[in-house]
Ligand code: SAH
């Protein structure tokens with residue numbers, strides 16, 4: 177969609193199985209391995225089960241497949257899990273993995289344990305093209321979209337580490353998924369949708385749609401489509417209540433302003449409250465008047481407002497609002513009947529909290545001069561979005 181190259185297959189000519197649904201697997205078993213049509217579907221189902229229910233790490237463990245088929249698979253295919261470059265564990269139990277895909281591209285994935293559940297925060301792109309001013313990932317270039325298999329690979333690696341196989345266990349540590357890692361998921365729509373069809377499939381990873389939340393900065397035309405295709409929970413990165421400020425903080429707002437974004441939310445075909453994420457930036461978007469305007473904007477919409485204390489990163493041009501300011505903001509929203517929890521920052525000590533993810537590759541596109549850019553923008557200087565042209569092809 178953005179004219180990005182798919183990951184190069186140059187480093188391995190083998191077929192990558194992760195990401196394929198059972199129909200694709202059946203077709204490939206027939207076309208590439210000569211599996212007769214009458215058995216291809218059954219073999220594909222077995223393979224699908226080994227990949228996504230049992231979570232095996234090697235083809236040789238797929239013992240219900242005939243030996244000749246296993247050998248043929250070993251020659252022609254690989255599962256395609258990413259390798260773990262490093263793991264960091266926060267004082268609060270949050271775990272962050274730096275993963276490397278077969279072409280060398282790296283992304284981060286974060287597991288956040290809570291008392292009664294555990295959420296995995298998955299990435300959908302290596303980098304991001306959207307340059308939100310408060311986001312560390314936004315200081316990276318977009319290297320490329322992740323494939324469906326690469327998105328699934330993050331979940332598989334987490335399940336390996338958490339001892340969470342097979343999929344049907346009742347005591348799984350990984351119970352929820354938030355699509356809130358690196359990248360804008362709705363700008364990689366097909367791959368994210370293909371991956372999550374396998375995530376929600378009871379014959380595959382088996383995680384309920386109600387336990388999945390997709391977060392978007394506001395790719396309006398894709399919001400409704402996601403609602404009818406996947407029907408997961410939805411979170412909107414709002415962060416400002418007036419277009420003037422949102423144009424600066426979340427530059428995609430220039431293309432789809434707040435009114436259009438909220439209309440798309442009202443049409444979202446899932447009967448659950450929508451979460452509005454609002455990062456608390458001291459002196460920028462945290463006045464009581466902003467809270468009152470937020471209440472006005474949300475009128476009639478089943479919603480919850482997640483207030484996110486700004487998570488700092490080196491060179492960031494913002495500070496987090498004071499706790500008293502956040503409490504005052506929250507109380508105005510709650511008085512209007514909307515739950516307004518303040519998100520407890522998790523994994524800050526290992527740079528795993530919201531907006532702190534960033535891999536070493538393609539360091540420092542803009543972060544060093546963010547502060548001066550923002551100051552200039554506030555002073556009303558006309559300028560193009562710092563990512564000029566990044567929205568092309570949407
Ligand atoms: N691209 C998607 C999903 C990834 S960002 C989106 O923008 O929604 C996940 C959430 O973290 C978003 O709400 C984002 O606005 C927020 N975020 C980004 N940087 C942050 C920071 N430094 N502190 C707190 N939240 C941040």
Ligand code: SF4
Nearest residue numbers: 304307308311314393
């Ligand atoms: Fe991209 Fe989301 Fe970060 Fe904005 S907040 S730069 S859309 S990852």
